Amino acid sequence: MTIQPPHIFNFTQESHYLEIMAGSVTELWQQREEGEFSGVDQVTIRWTAITQQQADKMILLVNGRVESYWKYQELIHDLAQQGYDVYAIDHRGQGVSGRLADDSELGHVEEFDDYVTDLETFFRTVITPKGYRQHFMLAHSMGGTIGSLFLARNPGAIDSAVLSAPMHGINIKNWMRPIASPLARVVEQLQRQPDYAPGQVPYYPKPFVDNPLCQSEVRYHWFRDLYEKMPELKIGGPSARWVWQGIAAAKQSIALATQITSPVLLLQASDDTIIDNQAHYRFCQAMQDADKPCELKVIHGARHELLFESDKYRQPVLAAAINHFRKAEIENG
Numbered sequence: 001m002t003i004q005p006p007h008i009f010n011f012t013q014e015s016h017y018l019e020i021m022a023g024s025v026t027e028l029w030q031q032r033e034e035g036e037f038s039g040v041d042q043v044t045i046r047w048t049a050i051t052q053q054q055a056d057k058m059i060l061l062v063n064g065r066v067e068s069y070w071k072y073q074e075l076i077h078d079l080a081q082q083g084y085d086v087y088a089i090d091h092r093g094q095g096v097s098g099r100l101a102d103d104s105e106l107g108h109v110e111e112f113d114d115y116v117t118d119l120e121t122f123f124r125t126v127i128t129p130k131g132y133r134q135h136f137m138l139a140h141s142m143g144g145t146i147g148s149l150f151l152a153r154n155p156g157a158i159d160s161a162v163l164s165a166p167m168h169g170i171n172i173k174n175w176m177r178p179i180a181s182p183l184a185r186v187v188e189q190l191q192r193q194p195d196y197a198p199g200q201v202p203y204y205p206k207p208f209v210d211n212p213l214c215q216s217e218v219r220y221h222w223f224r225d226l227y228e229k230m231p232e233l234k235i236g237g238p239s240a241r242w243v244w245q246g247i248a249a250a251k252q253s254i255a256l257a258t259q260i261t262s263p264v265l266l267l268q269a270s271d272d273t274i275i276d277n278q279a280h281y282r283f284c285q286a287m288q289d290a291d292k293p294c295e296l297k298v299i300h301g302a303r304h305e306l307l308f309e310s311d312k313y314r315q316p317v318l319a320a321a322i323n324h325f326r327k328a329e330i331e332n333g
Contacts, residue, residue, distance in 0.1 A: 009319050011078045011233070014311050017218045028238050037125060039118040047089040047122055050080050057131040057329065061088040061157070062119065062150075064141030064167075065107055066203075066235040070264040071223050075307050081320055084136070086277075089122050091115050091146070093187075094235045101194040101239070104232075105202040108194045112249035115146045116153065123150075128306075134207035134332060136325045137161040138258025140273065140307055142246070144168070146282070151264075152333075156210065160328035162265045162295030162321040164306045165272055169250050169279030174238075177188055184243040191240060198284045212273045214305040216314070223308065254283050258290035264278040265295050265324040269302040269309075 012020050014197040032048050049068050059079050061072060067090035069076075076086045090097040092115065093108050101108045109115065127135070137158045139147030143165020151161055172180050184197055196202075205224045208217050227233050238246070264287065268280050280296055287294035297320055299306060302313040309317070 009315070009322065010081065011315055011318050012074050013313075014216060014218050017222070021074060024263040025073050027082060029073045031060055035126065037121060039092055039097075039121060043090055043092045043114075043118075044099065045092060047087065047119050047120065047126065048094045049085065049086040049087045049126075050076050051170040052080065055083060055085045056247075057083070057136065057325075058085040058087060058127065058132045058134075059136045059138050059184075059325070060119075060123065060127065061138035062137065062147045063088065063095075063141045064237070065090070066094060067140075067143075068233045070095070070175050070226060070230060070233060072307075072309035074219075078318060079138075084325075085130075085132070087122075087127055089119065090135040092144075094117060095233060103195075103202070105234050105236040105275075106194060106196060106239055107235050107237060107242055109242050109245060112145075112245040113149075115142075116149045119146055119150050120154065123154075125268035134159045134329060136165065136328070138170040138321060139166065140164040141304065142167045145246070145249050148260070149249065149256065151181065151262050152253075152259040155259065155261040158262045159332055160265075160325050161262045161268065162324055164267050164317070164321075165269050165275060165277045165304050166253075166266065166280070166283075167246070167250055168253050168283045170247060170277030171273055171276050181244040181247045181294070184240045184247075188240040193237045194241060196237050197240040197243045198241075202236035204236070212303060214303050214308045214310070216308060219308045221241070250279065254279065254286055256284050258292070260287060260292055260294075263293040263295075263324070263328060265297065265320060267306055267314075267320065268296060268298045269300060269304055269306050270298050270300045272304045274304040 035046045036046045068090050079086050092099040135158050144163040208220050284294040284296045299313050302309050306317045
């Protein structure tokens with residue numbers, strides 16, 4: 001198999017975005033399979049899959065905080081066009097999976113490790129029985145933390161992984177870093193029930209202008225419109241407990257990086273203000289020090305949501321991801 005150069009990949013273009021979303025993307029989405037299973041503490045975890053006849057390779061898509069697989073219809077379409085079956089879950093407490101607090105818009109979790117256990121259950125009970133020859137992972141943001149911990153706990157399960165702006169650290173102001181986790185713990189103790197961390201609020205649609213997520217206006221408005229059409233997808237700020245759990249999990253993902261055996265491509269957005277980009281270097285260095293393959297690729301000028309960015313950023317991101325997977329396909333025969 002010859003690896004295609006990035007410029008000939010046929011990914012969705014912004015110039016025909018709404019037409020494509022209403023056409024081939026919707027047509028494929030209507031063919032999706034959906035299911036559910038009981039995660040940790042019997043929380044309902046919903047999942048979806050787009051499968052094709054005779055595909056022997058699959059991509060496990062692991063989305064970020066406040067996201068849903070409904071948001072990833074365009075990406076799933078683009079990946080399917082490259083010959084992959086695609087599977088995704090909605091994490092506990094968000095998307096169409098079971099909520100964990102009385103306030104349905106609160107981003108809450110009891111134990112961050114529950115995200116990982118849910119993903120393991122999905123992989124073991126839904127994906128593994130399908131008998132795919134090769135398994136790949138594409139994980140974004142908080143999903144990158146979950147994916148990193150999954151890879152460390154399940155060496156050999158994934159042939160190759162791409163981490164998009166993974167949350168190996170949270171972007172916290174320097175003066176706050178030493179006290180952020182202890183403060184969140186104290187605030188949680190003072191709350192009678194799970195509630196927002198200081199400064200956090202329920203969902204509201206931030207205007208496109210100066211938003212920290214992406215520079216593609218058409219993609220940004222599409223997913224904001226989706227959340228208005230499906231208000232059950234709306235998630236606001238994190239709970240105090242999620243904050244200190246998230247900080248701890250990000251640190252753990254670096255500490256356990258030495259246990260990852262899958263080749264990792266880490267895609268970093270240079271203009272990311274959501275996560276701590278410096279943590280990416282510590283993660284990759286830990287893998288490399290253990291003689292494990294980790295490549296870090298910086299997408300200059302891009303913001304956090306690399307998979308929803310303007311074409312000039314998103315196209316090379318997807319091309320790099322597909323080429324990374326295809327390299328593993330060739331090496332593994």
